Amino acid sequence: MKIDFEHRQSAHCESGVTSNLLRQASGGKITEPLAFGIGAGLFYAYIPFISINNGPAIAFRTMPGWIFKRTCKSLGIPVVRKKFSSREQAETYLNDRLNEGQPVGCQVGVYYLSYFPKEYRFHFNAHNLIVYGKEGDNYLISDPIMETPTTLTSYELERVRFAKGALAPKGQIYYTKFEGEISDDRIRQSIKSGIKRNVFNMLSIPGPFSGVKGIRFTGNKIKGWRDKLGLEKAKLYLAQLVRMQEEIGTGGGGFRYIYAAFLQEAYAYLPQDELLEISKQFTTAGDLWRTAAIHAAGIYKGRLGSQQDFDAMGNYLLEIAEIERKAFIALKNIKWRT
Numbered sequence: 001m002k003i004d005f006e007h008r009q010s011a012h013c014e015s016g017v018t019s020n021l022l023r024q025a026s027g028g029k030i031t032e033p034l035a036f037g038i039g040a041g042l043f044y045a046y047i048p049f050i051s052i053n054n055g056p057a058i059a060f061r062t063m064p065g066w067i068f069k070r071t072c073k074s075l076g077i078p079v080v081r082k083k084f085s086s087r088e089q090a091e092t093y094l095n096d097r098l099n100e101g102q103p104v105g106c107q108v109g110v111y112y113l114s115y116f117p118k119e120y121r122f123h124f125n126a127h128n129l130i131v132y133g134k135e136g137d138n139y140l141i142s143d144p145i146m147e148t149p150t151t152l153t154s155y156e157l158e159r160v161r162f163a164k165g166a167l168a169p170k171g172q173i174y175y176t177k178f179e180g181e182i183s184d185d186r187i188r189q190s191i192k193s194g195i196k197r198n199v200f201n202m203l204s205i206p207g208p209f210s211g212v213k214g215i216r217f218t219g220n221k222i223k224g225w226r227d228k229l230g231l232e233k234a235k236l237y238l239a240q241l242v243r244m245q246e247e248i249g250t251g252g253g254g255f256r257y258i259y260a261a262f263l264q265e266a267y268a269y270l271p272q273d274e275l276l277e278i279s280k281q282f283t284t285a286g287d288l289w290r291t292a293a294i295h296a297a298g299i300y301k302g303r304l305g306s307q308q309d310f311d312a313m314g315n316y317l318l319e320i321a322e323i324e325r326k327a328f329i330a331l332k333n334i335k336w337r338t
Contacts, residue, residue, distance in 0.1 A: 001098050002133035007142040007149045011254055012061070013128040015041060016144025017105045018068045020130060025077060025178040029187060037262030038074050038190045039067030040197040042255055045210045046218045052166060053122060055240025058218075060255050062201070064107060064126035064167060068174060070197070074190040075182055081174040087158055090171035094131060097175065103132040103142075107172040109163025115143070115150045122243075125167040131157070188269045192336060195266075198259075199332045202324065212325040219317030226310045234310070235300040242296050245289065253289025256282045256324075274334050281327040285320055292316035 010016025084090035133140035225234035
């Protein structure tokens, strides 16, 4: 069984899966940046009381699954989502959908993905891919971050669908059921609601750990890591920051670049000059995240390591926090003309 499905490489797994699954339903209108922005994908959180890979939990995007859920809900597209306790039931359900000609999204663990380079495999269970067919014992896989389609054996796919640990996918499968047309007016309204949600998430969530406050909180914490944790553990914490940005994110603050592209594409539906100007601010933030990652790599690889180096790293994040704060305030203050 092989579904007529076009693989397209994307910058990020979930926004890529979302745009690829919605391509037919939207007539190609919903691109990856639009899916990311409508789904309010941009975020930041530093959660010191949750440990992942022996470091603090750090996120550069919203919770797994929310981009797909929010985008579809905003566009009026019904979603089917299932989790399973039985591996046999999970495989049967997947095969039934493929036999119906339905490509499906799956949440999987990264560690056992055989087509990933070994240096990119570690215990992270919120990766997303599309299954679009089966030939013999091989499932046909469209992983949006890969250049070409690939395959997984039935054993390999089961293993990653039922990976253990934090954010365990539990065989999660999701897809859309939609017959109709998505109007440009519906897309315009969805763009505005996505921006409104992202503004709230980055500016108004209470507490110091999330949004621009979370970036500022992390910057100040980094300045004290060397003395509080010792150099070696502080280096591991910085490695965690870069890993979550570069390997689980899209590289060099790539989520900020995707959001900048979203605002540029939004301009075609809502032609207000503010969107283009604010887009430039997010590109600047993405560039600075990249610079910060390079500086952090210098520390955890031992080329740098003084207190001044940690102070400089912290100051990068404080500067980023201010850039993103101003950008989201500017988005909040837009007076929509349509």
